[in-house]
Amino acid sequence: MAVADRERWDARHTVAGAGAPAPPDALRGREHLLPAGGRALDVACGRGTVAAWLARRGFVVDAVDVSPVALAAGAALEPRVRWILADLDAGLPADCAGPYDLIVCQRFRDPRLYPAFTAVLAPGGMLVLTVLSEIDDEPGPFRAVPGELAAAFAGLDVVAHEEGDGAATLIAVTPPAAAPGSPPTPPDPS
Numbered sequence: 001m002a003v004a005d006r007e008r009w010d011a012r013h014t015v016a017g018a019g020a021p022a023p024p025d026a027l028r029g030r031e032h033l034l035p036a037g038g039r040a041l042d043v044a045c046g047r048g049t050v051a052a053w054l055a056r057r058g059f060v061v062d063a064v065d066v067s068p069v070a071l072a073a074g075a076a077l078e079p080r081v082r083w084i085l086a087d088l089d090a091g092l093p094a095d096c097a098g099p100y101d102l103i104v105c106q107r108f109r110d111p112r113l114y115p116a117f118t119a120v121l122a123p124g125g126m127l128v129l130t131v132l133s134e135i136d137d138e139p140g141p142f143r144a145v146p147g148e149l150a151a152a153f154a155g156l157d158v159v160a161h162e163e164g165d166g167a168a169t170l171i172a173v174t175p176p177a178a179a180p181g182s183p184p185t186p187p188d189p190s
């Protein structure tokens with residue numbers, strides 16, 4: 001990311017008020033879908049309201065953002081989160097190798113990261129994504145094309161997939177790992 005872009009994010013986070021811990025948008029009203037606990041990763045966490053909420057639910061949380069101002073706000077909210085300053089243009093940081101029981105990424109879209117999300121999810125882990133979408137809105141470089149999330153994560157089991165009003169949401173879980181000694185999955189007869 002260019003220095004000017006990071007400074008622009010810092011400025012936005014400076015004027016924004018302190019947030020309160022809050023669940024991911026996609027899970028509001030369906031918090032029961034959350035894994036019971038474990039390790040969580042919040043990608044492009046902003047001022048950390050989601051990361052803080054997860055930490056208070058008992059998750060061990062890593063939260064990544066490029067803005068030191070955002071991370072400082074997050075640290076003031078919840079010191080138990082591991083706040084990680086990194087530019088996601090270079091991919092997930094090396095020390096975010098997982099495995100994670102939950103990955104949240106909302107209001108940030110970088111399709112180059114999609115394979116990395118799958119790679120660091122634990123067996124049975126949950127992915128919760130909300131991105132801007134072209135659907136019911138203008139096309140643009142920051143917006144997902146129709147079906148983008150479903151196609152990118154076709155190998156996961158979809159819990160919820162919604163597109164409309166300029167947003168796309170995916171909640172999906174990795175298939176559990178086969179137990180040692182369990183029989184191989186029979187071929188699909190179709």
Ligand SMILES: C[S@@+](CC[C@H](N)C(=O)[O-])C[C@H]1O[C@@H](n2cnc3c(N)ncnc32)[C@H](O)[C@@H]1O
Nearest residue numbers: 001009044045046065066067087088089106107
């Ligand atoms: C719209 S905010 C969303 C913040 C948070 N996920 C939320 O839902 O409130 C987008 C965030 O992405 C961060 N960001 C943008 N580009 C980034 C990059 N290349 N690497 C890391 N963080 C980035 C910004 O600093 C900002 O906090």
